[in-house]
Amino acid sequence: MDVAVVTGASSGIGQSAALRIARRGTGVILTYSSNADGAGDTVARIERQGGTAVALRLDLADTAGFPAFVAQVRSALRDTFERDSFDHLVNNAGFAGMAMIEDTREEDFDRLTRGLFKGPFFLTQALLPLLADGGAVVNLTSNSTLPQVTAPGYSVYAALKGAVVVLTRYMAKEFSARGIRVNSVAPGATVTRFADDAFAKNPEIIPEMAKSFALGRVGEPDDIGMVVAMLVSEEGRWITGQDIEVSGGQNL
Incomplete structure (x- = not known):
């Protein structure tokens, strides 16, 4: 059985990716930060559809905790999947932050940098020895990085997602010697818990x-x-x- 690690899979896009990947017969090690109930729901839904999943807590902004997390992944691979490696990594976990440039505080800038760029960079580095040759990595970016999209207040968020787009190309080049494919997916506005559950709190903005x-x-x-599930599969x-925009033609 192939195995995928999907970060931030307790809700939204990460949960969907985990479910869709599992539906193709792949085992899933999923992570969550604070939403343990959501992670449990993802595991239960995968199990109901006949799959196998394990949920592990991960603070993506705390790189000091990565060695312990990697040890947990090793244990889950051994104990649940009888493997010493996994095949696919989906770097989905992250969070939003909004402020105009003149109002951006340095501590908020640093928090976003840890969660959106430094965390995925060093988590991938930490997990790379466990990632099987011929595997795949998918990084979640955003269509806010595109030239036609400039939403005031999201300068730091968009710039960091843009950094991940560049990082994706470099990963693709450097990991190609091992046959590992690396792509990124750039969603448009999507109804998730993004930005402190903004869509649920303000449903009137959706129409x-x-x-x-x-x-x-x-x-x-x-x-x-x-799309994430396709990219880690044979079809991809x-x-x-x-960097593949998946936005239904937002701002087309």
Whole structure:
């Protein structure tokens, strides 16, 4: 059985990706930060569809905790999957932050940098010895990195996601010697718990926002999760080094 590590899979895009990957017969080691109930729900849903999953807590912004996390991954691989390696890594976990440039505090800048760039960089580095040759990595970015998208207040978030786009290309080049493919997926606005559950708290913004999508609606987690699952599967075997916008034509 192939095994995938999916970070931030207690809700939203990460949960969808974990479910879609599991539906293809792949075991899943998923992570969560504070939403233990959501992680338990993801595991239960995978098990109900006949799959196997393990949930581990991970603070992506705390690189000092990565060695202990890697040890937990090793144990889960051995005890649950009878493996000493895994095949796919989905770097989905992250969080948002919004402030105009003149109002951005250094501590908030540093917090976002740890969670959105430093964390995924060093987590991938830490897990690389366990990632099997011929595997795949998918990094979640954002269509906020694209030239036609400039949402005031998201300068730091977008710049860091842009850094991940560049990092994806370099990973694709450096990991290619081992046959490991690396791509990124850039969602548009998607109804998740993003930005402190903004969509649930302000549902009235959804119809107005939908007008900016060529396909006439705001994204759903499965719109993105299905693409992530494709990229780590056989169907994505000849795709690497790409940042793929999955946004229903937002701002087209």
